[in-house]
Amino acid sequence: MSNNSQISCTQDAALRSDIDRSLRHPVMFFFTSGAAWLALSLLLGVIASVKTHSPEFLGEGSWLQYGRTFTAHLNLMIYGWGAQAAFGVVIWLMARLSRKPSKNAGTMLVAGHVWNLAVGIGTLGILSGHGSGKHWMNFPTFVWPVLLLAYAAIAIWVIVTFRVRKSEDVYISQWYVLGAMLWFPWVYLTANLFVNVFDIHPLMAAAINGWFRHALIFLFFTPIAIASSYYIAAKVTGRPISNASYAMGGFWALAIVGPWAGMQMLSGAPIPDFLESVGSAATILVGVPLIIAGVNILKTASGKAETVAHSPALRFSIAGTFGMILLAAAGVIFASPKSLQFTQFSLANYGYDVLALYGFFSMSMFGAIYFIVPRITRREWISGGMIRSHFWTSIYGVLFIFLFCTLLGAFQQGSAQRQYTEAWEFVVQSTLPYTIGMTVAWCFILYANIFFFFHLALMWLRLGRLSSHPTLLTREHGSNPHGKEGNVEDLNEAGA
Amino acid sequence: MTFKSFLIGMLASFGSAWLFVIAIPTAKMGSLEPLKMSAEADAEYYQRKTSGRLLNGSEIYSANACYACHTQLIRPTTLGREIWRVDSAGICDPAVRLDTRRETSPYDFQGEAYAQIGINRMGQDLSNFGYRAEVYAEAAGMTPEMWVLSHLYQPRNSALHIGDGGQKINVSWSNCPSQPQMFDKTPLNGQGSKLAIATDLEDETQIIPSEQAIVLTNYLLSLKRDDALPEKLDHSPKQLEGADSN
Numbered sequence: 001m002s003n004n005s006q007i008s009c010t011q012d013a014a015l016r017s018d019i020d021r022s023l024r025h026p027v028m029f030f031f032t033s034g035a036a037w038l039a040l041s042l043l044l045g046v047i048a049s050v051k052t053h054s055p056e057f058l059g060e061g062s063w064l065q066y067g068r069t070f071t072a073h074l075n076l077m078i079y080g081w082g083a084q085a086a087f088g089v090v091i092w093l094m095a096r097l098s099r100k101p102s103k104n105a106g107t108m109l110v111a112g113h114v115w116n117l118a119v120g121i122g123t124l125g126i127l128s129g130h131g132s133g134k135h136w137m138n139f140p141t142f143v144w145p146v147l148l149l150a151y152a153a154i155a156i157w158v159i160v161t162f163r164v165r166k167s168e169d170v171y172i173s174q175w176y177v178l179g180a181m182l183w184f185p186w187v188y189l190t191a192n193l194f195v196n197v198f199d200i201h202p203l204m205a206a207a208i209n210g211w212f213r214h215a216l217i218f219l220f221f222t223p224i225a226i227a228s229s230y231y232i233a234a235k236v237t238g239r240p241i242s243n244a245s246y247a248m249g250g251f252w253a254l255a256i257v258g259p260w261a262g263m264q265m266l267s268g269a270p271i272p273d274f275l276e277s278v279g280s281a282a283t284i285l286v287g288v289p290l291i292i293a294g295v296n297i298l299k300t301a302s303g304k305a306e307t308v309a310h311s312p313a314l315r316f317s318i319a320g321t322f323g324m325i326l327l328a329a330a331g332v333i334f335a336s337p338k339s340l341q342f343t344q345f346s347l348a349n350y351g352y353d354v355l356a357l358y359g360f361f362s363m364s365m366f367g368a369i370y371f372i373v374p375r376i377t378r379r380e381w382i383s384g385g386m387i388r389s390h391f392w393t394s395i396y397g398v399l400f401i402f403l404f405c406t407l408l409g410a411f412q413q414g415s416a417q418r419q420y421t422e423a424w425e426f427v428v429q430s431t432l433p434y435t436i437g438m439t440v441a442w443c444f445i446l447y448a449n450i451f452f453f454f455h456l457a458l459m460w461l462r463l464g465r466l467s468s469h470p471t472l473l474t475r476e477h478g479s480n481p482h483g484k485e486g487n488v489e490d491l492n493e494a495g496a
Numbered sequence: 497m498t499f500k501s502f503l504i505g506m507l508a509s510f511g512s513a514w515l516f517v518i519a520i521p522t523a524k525m526g527s528l529e530p531l532k533m534s535a536e537a538d539a540e541y542y543q544r545k546t547s548g549r550l551l552n553g554s555e556i557y558s559a560n561a562c563y564a565c566h567t568q569l570i571r572p573t574t575l576g577r578e579i580w581r582v583d584s585a586g587i588c589d590p591a592v593r594l595d596t597r598r599e600t601s602p603y604d605f606q607g608e609a610y611a612q613i614g615i616n617r618m619g620q621d622l623s624n625f626g627y628r629a630e631v632y633a634e635a636a637g638m639t640p641e642m643w644v645l646s647h648l649y650q651p652r653n654s655a656l657h658i659g660d661g662g663q664k665i666n667v668s669w670s671n672c673p674s675q676p677q678m679f680d681k682t683p684l685n686g687q688g689s690k691l692a693i694a695t696d697l698e699d700e701t702q703i704i705p706s707e708q709a710i711v712l713t714n715y716l717l718s719l720k721r722d723d724a725l726p727e728k729l730d731h732s733p734k735q736l737e738g739a740d741s742n
Contacts (some may be wrong), residue, residue, distance in 0.1 A: 062677030067561025133558020201525035202611040259513030268571025270602040346616040420581040
């Protein structure tokens with residue numbers, strides 16, 4: 001190796017280290033508080049799920065009443081966990097890819113506290129009976145402007161980091177992150193203004209709510225998960241992205257199709273027919289960009305089965321990518337007018353949300369977190385076993401919810417609803433096995449994430465392993481590809 | 497690709513969808529023309545008649561997320577069959593040649609800020625719950641208001657569901673949450689409140705509905721979305737030959 005390239009390697013490592021250090025506090029804050037909200041959301045999800053088959057569980061008091069726990073569970077998963085995991089990933093990813101340490105960690109940290117405070121107040125609002133009653137927008141209405149302002153204080157620095165980037169090259173992940181940063185305020189502001197502020201036709205308000213839910217999935221959670229998985233697949237395997245033109249084409253396909261989806265939720269309602277048809281068509285067609293990105297990520301990692309199995313970051317990201325491909329298939333199945341006859345008012349809507357938010361987005365975010373946290377804390381994950389159990393209980397749980405409870409359950413529920421001469425008890429009894437199944441699956445996922453939260457909290461406290469070896473998901477310690485075990489701090493001193 | 501061309505692409509792709517899916521349909525739905533009941537020159541204009549404190553009641557319905565299990569939408573028969581479920585889409589009584597069943601119309605949510613279409617039918621559609629409550633109440637020998645209040649307090653109370661032969665119908669399978677927070681336990685004074693749903697003479701207490709429960713009950717009883725529509729909007733199935741539409 002020449003002297004110049006050695007200097008450039010050292011400078012590069014120093015720059016990466018500067019970036020990691022500059023963002024350590026906001027990123028860890030977003031991840032850890034997000035994971036805490038996720039654990040609470042899942043606990044509420046389990047309670048709500050039990051109440052669907054045993055309504056007297058934990059008494060029938062007001063705070064834990066089904067409607068409130070169910071909506072608090074979903075809103076916490078979206079704003080408490082999802083958005084915060086996304087913030088942590090995008091600020092770090094954008095700084096790393098733009099090769100620019102952050103100078104605004106303090107502002108982002110303050111914004112993060114405001115965001116958490118608003119989420120906490122919003123959740124208390126829902127549980128105390130002051131929810132807005134608009135799905136995915138259930139926080140009391142005074143909360144949304146606060147969330148939007150906190151978001152602006154975070155997103156603006158992501159865009160500024162991109163604008164002052166050092167490198168000329170722009171990676172596909174940066175375009176996806178930028179897209180998400182710009183789509184979110186437009187989608188969120190539109191939905192809240194039209195639904196909560198403007199005096200519009202009540203049916204259009206409901207239609208815009210359906211659109212909002214899909215726009216948030218396709219134009220915020222999806223691009224961030226794709227950005228993260230592209231980055232991790234390329235970084236961990238040490239390969240360039242399989243096909244750069246497809247990657248860019250996939251982005252624009254998502255940009256063109258995504259904003260039309262969602263109003264099929266009101267199929268059969270007296271709104272213009274065009275809205276229902278275009279909503280169905282777009283939700284089906286969005287499968288194209290999802291599959292383009294999915295195949296591209298899988299091809300980038302193809303032939304590296306061992307790396308996928310051993311690297312926690314890559315394993316979760318690839319699982320998230322399969323989740324994305326399954327989401328594309330779910331769109332085709334559930335958004336077609338033929339299926340809507342059965343599934344429009346069934347477990348399908350919840351199952352689709354769970355697949356998008358957990359099976360796809362959260363799995364990708366876990367991948368990113370397992371990658372980023374050791375770099376910014378300079379400590380390795382404490383236990384490979386904990387990561388493995390997080391992975392498998394998540395996979396079993398989410399697949400059971402989607403394949404059994406949603407695919408099978410929704411059609412059986414819908415078909416029972418169509419038997420109009422039967423008493424309603426028949427519909428409830430037909431749905432019962434699937435609601436019980438959902439409870440079991442949520443227990444698995446809750447178990448996984450309570451340990452994930454503690455694992456992450458210990459990392460935040462810098463109690464991770466002081467090792468030069470990353471924590472891999474392999475049981476054979478003798479054959480570690482990174483050579484002899486050592487203390488990372490000693491190595492640094494030796495290097496210095 | 498430059499940042500500028502990226503922004504133009506984003507603006508064009510999102511902006512066009514925003515315009516055609518959000519802005520224009522909202523403007524069009526916000527300015528629905530008044531409709532005449534028929535094509536005749538001297539026909540009356542259609543006016544949806546509603547009563548009760550709809551807005552407050554629908555807010556309580558929303559805050560407790562009743563929409564998580566109940567819908568308020570009667571779809572065309574190409575999509576759903578709820579129009580044929582008894583007392584779901586209106587009244588169908590061949591004995592008096594009456595059939596008011598119909599799909600949901602754009603005027604049905606008048607007086608509400610948000611149409612609670614719903615996301616799941618764990619419970620029945622509530623578009624015409626007002627009629628069902630009246631039928632159940634008559635069978636149980638109660639006023640509709642008392643019946644709904646008692647149902648909100650305990651939906652699994654089989655005494656509220658009386659069959660044709662006077663027997664109780666088992667509803668212990670229901671997974672509808674009860675709403676005890678909408679009721680208060682108060683001392684029993686004199687003859688007690690006429691809205692008391694339970695009285696304990698030993699303790700000298702009674703369970704009476706709060707303002708919330710009464711407002712929600714009024715809203716639920718107002719759910720009768722089967723009034724006769726102008727000819728232009730009327731797609732209701734007319735199975736009974738010569739049946740009146742209302």
